Amino acid sequence: MRKFVVIFVCCILFFCGCADSAHESASDISAAQSDNVSLHTAELFAMDTYMALKAYCADDKPLNSAQAIIEMLEKELSVTLPDSDISRLNNAQGEKIELNCDCVELIKNALDLCERTNGALDITIYPILREWGFTTGDYKIPTPENIRSLLTNVNYSAVWAAENSIQLPSGYMIDLGAVAKGYTSDKIISLFKENGITSAIISLGGNVHALGSKPDGSAWKIALTDPNLPQTYIGNLEIVDKAVITSGSYERYFTGDDGTRYCHIISPFDGYPVNNGIASVTVIGDSGVLCDALSTALFVMGKEAAVEHWRKYCDFEMIIITDAGEITVTEGIQSNFSLSRPYEQNKLEVIYR
Amino acid sequence: MKKTVFLITACAVVFLASAVISVVMLNAPSGDIVKIKSDGELLYTIDLSKSPNKTIVVEYNGKKNTLEIKDHKIRVLEADCPDKVCVNAGWLDSTAIPIICLPNKLIIEYENNDADAAAR
Numbered sequence: 001m002r003k004f005v006v007i008f009v010c011c012i013l014f015f016c017g018c019a020d021s022a023h024e025s026a027s028d029i030s031a032a033q034s035d036n037v038s039l040h041t042a043e044l045f046a047m048d049t050y051m052a053l054k055a056y057c058a059d060d061k062p063l064n065s066a067q068a069i070i071e072m073l074e075k076e077l078s079v080t081l082p083d084s085d086i087s088r089l090n091n092a093q094g095e096k097i098e099l100n101c102d103c104v105e106l107i108k109n110a111l112d113l114c115e116r117t118n119g120a121l122d123i124t125i126y127p128i129l130r131e132w133g134f135t136t137g138d139y140k141i142p143t144p145e146n147i148r149s150l151l152t153n154v155n156y157s158a159v160w161a162a163e164n165s166i167q168l169p170s171g172y173m174i175d176l177g178a179v180a181k182g183y184t185s186d187k188i189i190s191l192f193k194e195n196g197i198t199s200a201i202i203s204l205g206g207n208v209h210a211l212g213s214k215p216d217g218s219a220w221k222i223a224l225t226d227p228n229l230p231q232t233y234i235g236n237l238e239i240v241d242k243a244v245i246t247s248g249s250y251e252r253y254f255t256g257d258d259g260t261r262y263c264h265i266i267s268p269f270d271g272y273p274v275n276n277g278i279a280s281v282t283v284i285g286d287s288g289v290l291c292d293a294l295s296t297a298l299f300v301m302g303k304e305a306a307v308e309h310w311r312k313y314c315d316f317e318m319i320i321i322t323d324a325g326e327i328t329v330t331e332g333i334q335s336n337f338s339l340s341r342p343y344e345q346n347k348l349e350v351i352y353r
Numbered sequence: 354m355k356k357t358v359f360l361i362t363a364c365a366v367v368f369l370a371s372a373v374i375s376v377v378m379l380n381a382p383s384g385d386i387v388k389i390k391s392d393g394e395l396l397y398t399i400d401l402s403k404s405p406n407k408t409i410v411v412e413y414n415g416k417k418n419t420l421e422i423k424d425h426k427i428r429v430l431e432a433d434c435p436d437k438v439c440v441n442a443g444w445l446d447s448t449a450i451p452i453i454c455l456p457n458k459l460i461i462e463y464e465n466n467d468a469d470a471a472a473r
Contacts (some may be wrong), residue, residue, distance in 0.1 A: 002441050043393045046457050052470070137435060206473035214469070223449030223468035231442050236468065251473070265446045282472060 010341025037215070038350070047078070047181060048069050049205025055192055056199040056215050064145035065195075066202075067189045073184050075104050079126060079175045080135055086176060090126070094170035096162075104164055107291055110179045114156035117297035117309070122156045122268035124168075126175035132273070134264045135175075139254035141262070147271035154268055182245060185209035188286070208244040209288050219336070227279035227321050234321065235339045235344075243288040247295035249273075269302050276302040279323045284333055285316035294318075303328065307351055314353075385447065386464040387427055389420065398464070399401075401425045413457045420461070427461060429454065 042053045051070065053063055076086040085103045099107075110123050126135075127150045133139035142150075153171045160167040168174065174306060178182075181204045189211050192200050200211040201220050210220045219238035225238040226234040227248040237244060249263035253273075256262055262273040281299045283291040294316060298306035303320055307320050310330055317333035326347045329337055376394040385401035391413050402425055408422045418439065421430040432454055439454035450471045451462035 043390070043460075045392065045455065047454065050453050050455060054469070194359045201469050203470040203472075206471060208470045210470075213414065220469045221467070223447070223471040225450060225471060225473035229453070230473065231446050231450055233447055233468070237472070246472065247470050280445065 004023060009327075010179070011180075017246060019228050020224070023087045035186050042067060044070065045185070047074050047205065049181070051204045053188070053202045053204070055197050055202075055211075057192075057195065057197050060193040062192055062197060069187050069191060070184055070204075071185070073180065074181075075181075076100065077106070077176050077270065079173075079177065084199075085228055086174065089166055090173040092168065094168070096160075096165050096167040098165045100165065104161065104166060106183050106289070107159070107166055108161050109173070109183070109332065111156055111159060111292065113162060113293040115180070117294070117301070119156060120300040120305075121178060121267055121293050121297035122154060123174045123176060123178070124156050125266055125268050126154055126173040127171075129175060129264070129266055130173075130270045131180060132262065132266065133254070134252060139223065139256075139262075141256045141258070142271075153270045154271070177298070178296040179289050179293050181205060181207045181289070182243065182288035185243060185288035206246060206254055206274060207288070207292060210239055210242055210244075213240045223340075224282060224319065224337075226325075228323065230323055232342070233340055234327070234343050235337055236320075237282075237333070238336045239255060239284065242284050242286065243291045244282060244284050245288065245291040245295045246280050246282040247299045249299075250279065254349075265296060265299050269300075274300055277324070278303060278320060280321045281306065282319040283316050291316065310351070311353060385425060388460075388464055390460040390462075390464055393458075399427070400426060409460055411457075413459065416457045418454055418457050418459050428452070429459075429461070432457065 008070045036058055037056050039062050040055055040057055040063050043191060044051050044067055053066055055062055075081065076085045079086050081087060085099045089097050089099065114121050114123060128147065129135060130340045131142045131146060131150055147190060158169050158172060159174065178353035185202055185204055188202055189209055192211050198212045199215045202209050208222055209332045213219055219240050222237040222238055222239060222244050226232050227250045230250050247265060252264035253261055265274045266272065267274050278299055281295050283295045287292045298309060300319060301309065306318065306320065319337065320328040329349060331350060331352045339346060339348065378422055380468040381471065387399050387401055388395055389411065392409055396411060401422065404422050406423045408430065411418045417435050418429050420429040421428055426444045428444045429452060432439050434454050434456035436456065439459065443451045445452050445461055447470040448463040448466055451460050453460055
């Protein structure tokens with residue numbers, strides 16, 4: 001009997017040893033690949049969100065520079081900071097305003113995306129967004145007359161952009177909230193590349209952007225939030241070198257006196273919070289700005305028009321989740337997406353070109 | 354002859370049993386360790402599987418979040434933030450999605466994360 005106990009213990013030790021050596025050899029490989037490169041992280045609260053940066057690099061310097069970029073862009077692009085470039089522009093009362101190049105570049109970029117989405121994205125929606133209270137927290141349902149009159153000051157094509165200056169018609173205001181974080185993540189990824197980093201992942205308040213793959217060559221694993229139950233994740237997305245940006249009705253909303261839930265995504269077409277059965281749209285692509293803008297625009301458009309847009313442009317993939325929990329995935333991302341266990345019974349539709 | 358067969362069978366059984374036990378042992382979670390951070394600073398590292406039921410008050414700029422640990426789970430019980438997103442989040446459920454109180458700059462998350470990032 002004692003012999004068996006000895007053999008038993010030996011076997012357990014043997015298997016544990018196997019597992020240990022497997023772990024060690026895996027970490028040896030990644031260490032060898034990357035010389036004195038190790039994981040560096042930074043966390044900060046900025047742009048009204050929580051941001052987490054992870055990069056495999058030699059020291060903290062690239063992360064410090066990234067934080068400086070975030071702080072600088074927030075000062076320029078914020079619509080709520082009274083001294084920001086955008087606030088200066090919004091208070092210009094029809095005057096032409098000279099702005100620094102980041103700001104002008106992003107506004108031009110955003111205007112192109114407003115055009116591309118036929119106004120489903122409109123950076124001049126701000127006066128209406130503010131009227132609903134989404135920027136102040138002082139939520140209210142505006143009167144239909146109020147919305148109608150404010151809508152006359154919503155039209156991206158009235159924004160005039162020159163080399164280094166922007167002019168808004170009097171009464172107009174812009175908000176870059178739908179593109180600012182995507183733009184920021186693009187800037188950080190370029191900074192990381194310039195610093196020779198080949199492996200990094202950043203989350204700017206849930207807007208995820210990955211540079212390369214993990215150091216061992218495997219894909220980054222992104223958890224996708226269930227918009228109908230935001231503390232759980234509906235599935236996993238495996239990505240390399242991509243931005244993953246979600247717009248969801250669950251992110252910011254209020255319940256009005258009439259008992260209706262109003263979300264922060266406002267349709268520029270009628271001035272009301274979007275209520276088309278979509279709970280979230282996730283866009284996967286190479287450019288943070290594009291993904292950020294499209295996640296909002298496709299949400300506004302609704303599923304049918306979003307699919308049409310995807311077929312027409314071929315430069316992004318998307319995942320749409322409805323209020324009823326139905327999931328629609330485009331062909332190009334299908335093999336990288338898997339449902340987490342509690343959701344395996346959900347309806348999953350794949351859209352082909 | 355019989356003895357040899359018995360020995361081989363016995364060894365095989367022992368071998369398989371130990372293989373199964375080893376796999377179970379190695380896959381066992383390394384504890385339900387959560388981190389509580391205020392404005393980026395790590396305040397507490399708590400193993401939920403070992404922690405007794407209790408409440409913890411975290412203060413930031415005079416604002417308070419009261420955390421509750423109960424039956425090896427954690428949540429924000431009360432908060433004097435304006436939006437109460439952290440309270441409405443309920444118990445920390447997912448290893449991929451943290452509880453965040455933006456106004457009071459509070460984060461509660463599992464140490465071992467299932468995913469590299471969460472998209473939301």
